[in-house]
Amino acid sequence: MKDTPSLYAWAGGQPALERLTEVFYAKVGKDELLEPVFRHMSPEHSKHVAHFIGEVLGGPPAYTTGDGGSHAGMVRHHLGKMLTEPQRRRWINLLLDSADEVGLADDPEFRSALVGYLEWGSRLAVINSQTSDNPVNENEPMPKWGWGEPGGPYQP
Template identity: 70%
Template sequence: MNERTIPTLNDWLGGTNRLEQLTTLFYQKVLKDDLLEPVFRHMSPEHASHVAHFIGEVFGGPKLYTETDGGSHASMIAHHLGKHLDEAKRRRWMSLLLESADEIGLPDDPEFRSALLGYLEWGSRIAVLNSTSADNPIQADAPMPVWGWGETGGPYTAD
């Protein structure tokens, strides 16, 4: 039996540099968007890289968000508290992020895009839910989420 090595989502998309490229382009778009700009106008200069590091860590990459940026799952959730996000903002956020993924040439195979879209849908919907609260539902020591290939079990190969 021939066992294949299944890459992490982070490895498959090209690693930290690709995610930083994605989030940099994405937040440039966000700051030009009438609906989203008010939410993000006061973000720190490091915001895009912190988000890239968070996604990379969730996707099986290096623990840059927790070990270098000093973040945690609870701290990421805390950034959304009291923001009063809604479905229109969530949809625009999703649209601009997926548009950015296409523009920088992230993998577009069905397996990867299914995993990426699944994570973004899950995370953005949690952000909306938590944005109406002042209390963080995540304990400070809660583990980081881990996202994988889901039902596909990995990228398509002709093997």
């Protein structure tokens, strides 16, 4: 491909991500393992998460400009929640089931990149949920995820 689209564009943009998070959070609300974690989420929660994911996947800065959020702010939502590995795995499974249900792009390259981001982000959420101190500087930029990112081992 001469002009490689962003993951955001390939996924179908904001409408597709909002459908994904709406279906996903409906499942979360009925799940015995995850419902207690999300019991008090605001009615706008699924849209904010869609904006966050969209921005990370190369879409417009809807989370940072429209929702008034930041990467440090997203991390702050997880502090002290004491998330567990079983909860993380269920979160991943329900989100991927929801992606299939709403017809999100299912080609191997896209799903590999999406799963890579979800694994990375959910594992950081578990790590960050075990503390009350935010490890992220308020000025740290939003993470950006693409079709394949070189990196290295996690360094806390």
